[in-house]
Amino acid sequence: MGISPVLWEFLTKWLTTSPVWPREASTIAPWADALFIFLWLMTLFGVVLVGALVFTFAVRYRKERHPVAVQIEGSTLLEATWTIIPLGIFLFIFVWGAWLYFRIYNPPADAMQVYVVGKQWMWKAEHPGGQHEINALHVPIGRPVQLTMISQDVFHSYSIPAFRVKREVIPGRYSTVWFNATEPGVYHLFCTQYCGTLHSGMIGEITAMRPEDYEKWTKLSTSGMSLAQNGERLFASMGCNSCHSGNAAAAGPNLAGVYGSKIKMDDGSEQLATDGWLRDTILNPSQHVPLGYKPIMPTYQGQISEEGLIDLVEYIKQLKTNYRIQQTLNTAKAEDVVQPTPDQKVTP
Amino acid sequence: MSTIVSLPDQTTAALPKRTYINNEHGILSWLLTADHKRIAMLYLVSITFFFFIGGFFAGMVRLELLTPAGDLMAADTYNKMFTMHGIVMIFLFLVPSVPATLGNFLIPIMIGAKDLAFPKINLLSWYLYMAGGIFVLTTLVLGGVDTGWTFTTPLSTHYLNTHVVTTATAIFIAGFSSIFTGLNFIVTIHRMRAPGMTWFRLPLFVWSNYAASVLMVLGTPVLAIAIVLVALERTIGIGVFDPTKGGDPLLFQHLFWFYSHPAVYIMILPGFGVISEVISTFSRKRVFGYTAVAFSSVAIAVFGFFVWAHHMFIMGVSNYSALVFSLLTMLVAVPSAIKIFNWSFTMQKGSITFETPMLYAFGFIGLFTIGGLTGVFLGALGMDVMLTETYFVVAHFHFVMVGGMLMAFLAGIHFWWPKLTGRMYPESVSKLAAIITFVGFILTFFPQFVVGYLGMPRRYHAYPPEFQVLNVLSTAGATVLGVGYMLPLLYLAWSLKYGAIAGNNPWQATGLEWQIQSPPLTENFIETPIVDHEAYDYEWLERTKERELQHVG
Amino acid sequence: MxxxxxxxxxxxxxxxxxxxxxxxxxxxxxxxxxxxxxxxAASFGMWLFLLTEIMFFGGLFFAYLLYRNWYYDAFVSASNSINMVMGLINTIVLIGSSFTMAMAVWSAEVRNKKLLQIFLLATVVLGFAFLGIKTGEYYDKFAEHHVPGASFDIHDFVHPQPGTNEKALSVDMANKTQIFFSLYFAMTGVHALHMIIGIGILIGLLWYSRSGIYTEGYVQPIENFGLYWHFVDIVWIFLFPLLYLINRH
Known part of the structure; x- marks a missing residue:
């Protein structure tokens, strides 16, 4: 053979370093792969069946062997067969796919929370403990992690192929995805929704670590302030505490323990206090007026960044008592500093 | 190898004296014609032009992806390349491909009419198409557009400063071209059939174009309004899709896919029609289960309107609407499966020959089967999460659109070339081209399934190095595919002057179009035909031939 | 048949x-x-074309229903701010023009050229009247800074004129009135564009009617145009209550 040894070496190196199957690194990955393999078997079966039919007929009934065609009108039985059998297979796949979808998108209740903000062209991850990462995400293995994600500008999509999960990151609303990593390692993070010039640069690394390594990492990379602490500060500086003080006579409802509960609204409906709901009440308060309160809260649209909103949401989620609110309120009054600026106030 | 081709004696044969081609002379006689056959030829020339423009962009995309780094061109240039590739191929090639050329030429003849119902509107369609095309070329000259063909808001409305409005105008205008073509077909098929040409005697080519026309007429206006709103949002700042003003960007997705999913059926259905004609002719057999094939086209058209949200499974549609759309997607896959089996069984007990159109049809069946079944992967909810927005999707729709539709288009062009021009294409080189296309296609797009499952996102200018091998294979295949597409351009042009004289019916086919001279007269038929036989009735054809022989004898 | x-x-x-x-x-x-x-064939073609038009407007109506559901208060206030009297007059004008158009079709059928021309002319005049009133409305919106875009101002909705019994909107809801006006301008604008195209065709028909072709049996262009004109009218019949009459008492 004339292949030069250098070329040969190059080729073998090339081929051995090129995967044809993605790594399975989450609990969902084997399930997704099982369906994927089944689907390929179905495709193979279909192609072989059709190929065999076409090939056999082409050989057996070619003009040389079969000079005169025999006209056949059709066959209801055969039509029914190849309507019902594919339909049955497709419905089976539908059920399987739906089952997998619900597994992928319904997080377990005890999932650890991480927030992600996407913007052209970077991913910011914020851990509740105050660790901030850019184009990277550190997660422990063996523990469900839920990402609550939002975009500051255009549609993005958060994709981790090794975990077989992906979710669109949308401007103006939270979307979530969860996974449970199984293998320590470093995996690709891609933005899969075309988002402008540097779309292909909106990538990053997902580092799955053993719990003890993750503990170490959290300790080393904290910024010193947790998200809830940031949120508390913001809560005070935006003057939220002046109404949401937890006092019975306060102008705003008590926020302690509100997260996750169903709230009766002014218009008679009931709304569930989720992350997205909390965010929306800050931006569009007049659409979320609780029963017995006046629609006097101003909108904070354009005044708080998405990161700030995440801090506030995280703070309200953690809020169990109003003790500290009243503390900060008293301090604020004493020092007479933060008051809402006039343009934030809207006369009813 | 035996063949069914029966050509007149080449030493004495000549093209007919009077045809639609030489009926009038001069460039104006073409530009102002109301003859559906001449308009079809105008379309054929223009879509071929745009096909190669779109192909050039595809080539640039594949060249850039030869290496993992973005080293051939800048990121925004690359984005413009794939955007222009998508826009040109979809709106200026695939949507008009079979209907506007072969459909335009053949539908009136197949149903025994002298022309489409509205010949002037037909010409207007072509001018609108060209206007759309010129707007696209203008965009190119001005510096291109990089929205992706999907125009995702708010990216297209607020975050790009390329020529979005010009492109939107192009698509809006080209959309009207396809609305008018569809409208013309529907009215023609309803009202212009010759005496005795009942619905169930129509060739399946007519049925499938009819189904595609319904989609064009009902779907395209929704795209038009979505595009208008995008353009208004860019120019005067209305906020219907703008999340900062309270608008919902997902609304755009709904409106866009409400057209753009049916659009894939607009693209593929006429191809189904071509395959039905070709397989029947080269098997000398009536299409197995004619009514099943006819109704499956209609079923695809109807279901096709109710599956659009399967493009949005990961975008936060509610779990329950995702379930409904996934289920409907599974249902829409069934009629395609029915067709595949009916085509296969059409060959049973036939008398099969292997001319070029038949080879393309075999290619179509194989590639469309893979393309269709990989669509089921994407319709399955949980699988779609992994696969959507990756190269798997790219491979899937190229299997359907290029492996399916383009194969069907080439099958049709070869099959009706003798009717269009009066001359045969050269058989052996065209068989070679068919095989090259098939091999090139598999090599180009099969690796993309693999790289897609590895997670390589679509529309990436640079990618991780471990995906390189598969991308190199794909680019190599694209080169072969390019050769496969250049060949027909050359030998078909050659055959215009040097091809064998075809005679009326070189394939011994049964359609009305084969019973008249090639190329046809401007008025198609000397007298209105009266149809007294079913479609694909080869025994009728034999009887007619015998009668003619007796008359001559 | x-x-x-x-x-x-x-x-x-x-x-x-x-x-x-x-x-x-x-x-x-x-x-x-x-x-x-x-x-x-011609009238079948026209009906199909109108079907296309329904789908075209359908996209806008869908958007309207969605946002009206989400931002009902904003839609009510914004709807109250547009001039219902002008809208009502326009509705009457347009119904009148539909009547004259129907009479034009009838005149062509009974082959009366004079009447045909009179009714076509009347339709043109009413069409222009509609567009004139519409321009007036647009001008008001422009003056009030209710045109979506950079100059849009929500002041009128946050601080309604004292004396009117308009409910004051909070800022976040008032911002959503911009969506209403976006749809208002998109819907009435596309409708007006159909009117302008229609008037253009009407003038063409008027011109060709001089030769008398339409009154010697060739009714079909007049008839088809009549279908188009009635369709445009019907779209307005939907637009008027949806845009002007949300929650009027």
């Missing part, structure tokens, strides 16, 4: 005979067998 009958009953042979000796009316195009076929 119904579909089924065209399939089962092929045209009688006499028709071919008449075709061969060219006895068909002057307006029959060469590719139709009979004038009846041509007329049916």
């Amino acid at each position: 119904s579909l089924a009958s065209t399939i089962t009953n092929p045209p009688e042979p006499e028709i071919h005979a008449s075709h061969d000796v060219h006895e068909h009316p002057f307006y029959q195009k060469h590719h139709f067998e009979t004038a009846e076929q041509q007329r049916e």
